[in-house]
Amino acid sequence: MSGTAEILSEEQMAVQKQLMQEIASREDRPRTYHIVTYGCQMNAHDSELIAGMLEEMGLTPAEKREEADFVLFNTCCVRENAERRALGNVTWLNEVKKKRPDMMIAVCGCMVQEKGMAERIIRQYGFVDLAFGTSNLYRFPELFLKALHAEHVVVEVSDRNTVAEGLPARRARRDAAYISIMQGCNNFCTYCIVPYVRGRERSRKMEDILREAEELQAAGVQEVMLLGQNVNSYGAGTQASFPELLQRVDALGIPRIRFMTSHPKDLSDRLIEVMAQARHVLPQFHLPVQSGSDRILMRMNRHYTRAQYLERVQRLREAVPGIGLTTDLIVAFPGETEEDFADTMSLVDRVGYDSAFTFIYSPRVGTQAASFPDQIAPETAKVRIQALIALQEMRQREAMRRFLGTEEEVLVEGLSKRSERFVSGHGTHGVSVTLPGSSRDIGTIVKVRIEEIKNNTLLGSRQEET
Ligand code: SF4
CATH class of the missing domain: 2.40.50.140 (Nucleic acid-binding proteins)
Structure with missing residues (x-):
């Protein structure tokens, strides 16, 4: 186990399981639930775990949030937009709650872990029944029970780096499933809030991951996606490594295996070798570059250069011919000059990605880059993102011709x-x-x-x- 991970004991998990049963037998519990999920695949998987717990507690899914007895917003705070949208929707639901006072509203996920957010929820969103952060997910049954009859909003946030095994999951799909292999991040890219809200890196034990993969395989799943903020550093500080894990999952024989996300600085030759030899790992790779300018990459604290990134792309393409490549790009990072932006454009032109997630830099309070003095004007950012999207779409069409x-x-x-x-x-x-x-x-x-x-x-x- 890497970092300062706190592996939760079977006894701790048993307490929560018992509470689920207790809630299921209560007459006064909500009957239906609805979960609204924002953000990345990690959040989507967390929502599957919470849905699994809710169903153990006897609740059934409601199609519309306004009809549900218990509504949970699983939030994201990577960009300001996602946060604003989540809070807007929470406020809107309060209008429904005014007509149905028994309705319970809960907010969880990364946004709740943000500095000052817990106090803000208490102050401005007093109608919310429960708010809890990412590290308290396993304690959901306990918190739910507390919120059931609490007079005020129950708020639970901590910065414990926990690893919980054995939580039930209600998977969104029967044919494809997420498997979380690690949580948190140690990288502190200067624009990113994730290490502050998801905590330090901690990896699950390889046997636990393999057991989950085998169970999914037995249930007929055709595709698994191994998830982590930086899967390449899985098992750091231990004997385990991501290439080894991937090789062992490949050996199980599940038809399709994918993974995300990979930090370019940690993409090893060994991983490329395993991909080239694997029978079931799909020939696709999400490799976020963020910028094509060395100067900006350094300010972002990414720990690779443009040349090193391009070398990794070339290695991947040599080892896995025709590999599908996708990326993430940020424009208008503080201090980005026309020349820096031109470097991003030329990198995108050179690589020819199959798709790219393109974003305008969004300052997040608490990150280093938010206090950089040279923030870019919104008009400039808009012009740049439009140019980047146009280029990417053109290169994408060209790249797709190979199929x-x-x-x-x-x-x-x-x-x-x-x-x-x-x-x-x-x-x-x-x-x-x-x-x-x-x-x-x-x-x-x-x-x-x-x-x-x-x-x-x-x-x-x-x-x-x-
Ligand atoms: S690697 Fe960087 S961008 Fe990715 S989660 Fe960690 S800090 Fe954020």
Whole structure:
């Protein structure tokens, strides 16, 4: 176990399990729940764990938040926008609660861990019943029970770096599942709030991860995604490493394995080697570059240069030909000059990503970069993001041409938005694919011949089923 992780004992977990049963047997408990999730896959998975606990407590899902007895907002604070949206929605729900006073409203996740947020919730959002941070997730049954009849909002935030095993999960999909392999981050990129709200890195034990993967495999899951803020440093300070974990998950025989996120500075030759040899790890890689300028990368505290990043891209492409590459990019980081921005543009042009998440820098109180004096004017940021998006879209269309005439194995996720006679999913390289089909195909892997590109989606015809 790495860092200052506190591994929760079986006894601690048993207490919470017992409380779930106790709540399930109570007459006065809420009957239905609805969870609103913001942010990344880690949050989406946390919501699955909370839904699992709620169902053990006897609650059933409600489709609409305004109809549910218990509504939980699982928040994100990586960008100011996400935070504003979450708080706006919490305020809106209070209007419903005024008509249905028994409704319980809860707020959890990264935003609650932010400095000063707990006090703000008490001060400004007194109608909220329960607010708890990421490290208290395993104590949800206990907190829920406390909030059931509390006069005031129950707030629980701590900076403990906990690792909890054995929480029930209600997975959003039956065919694909997240497996959290670690929590937290030690990197302190100067723009990022995550290390402050999710705590220090701590990895789960390899046996526990493998057991979870085996259980999912036995339940018929076709795809697993290994999740961590920086999976490349899984097991740091111990004998375990991410390449070894990936190799062992690959050996289980689950058809498709993905992972995210990888910090470029920790992307080792060994991991690239394992990917090249693996039978089930998909040929796709999310490698956030953030900027193409060495000067900005240094100010961001990213610990790699543009040349080192490009070298890793080249190594990946040599080892796994045709690999799908995606990235994250920030424009208008404090002090970004026209020249720095031009470096980002030229890097994007050179790599030719299959897709990119592009963001305007958003200052987060408490991070180093928020106090940098040379913040960029919003008008400049807007011009830059538009130019970057236009370039990325053009390069993306060009990159996608390599799939024309090839075959992709697609895990069908749902009916296409275009027509009920089509279904869509993601191919092995991570690109979205639409094909003829029906709801019967959902959750199956179909071989597709790619024939056309339309709006960043590949269109194709079915070959034989795999
Ligand atoms: S690696 Fe950097 S960007 Fe990613 S979570 Fe850690 S601090 Fe944030």
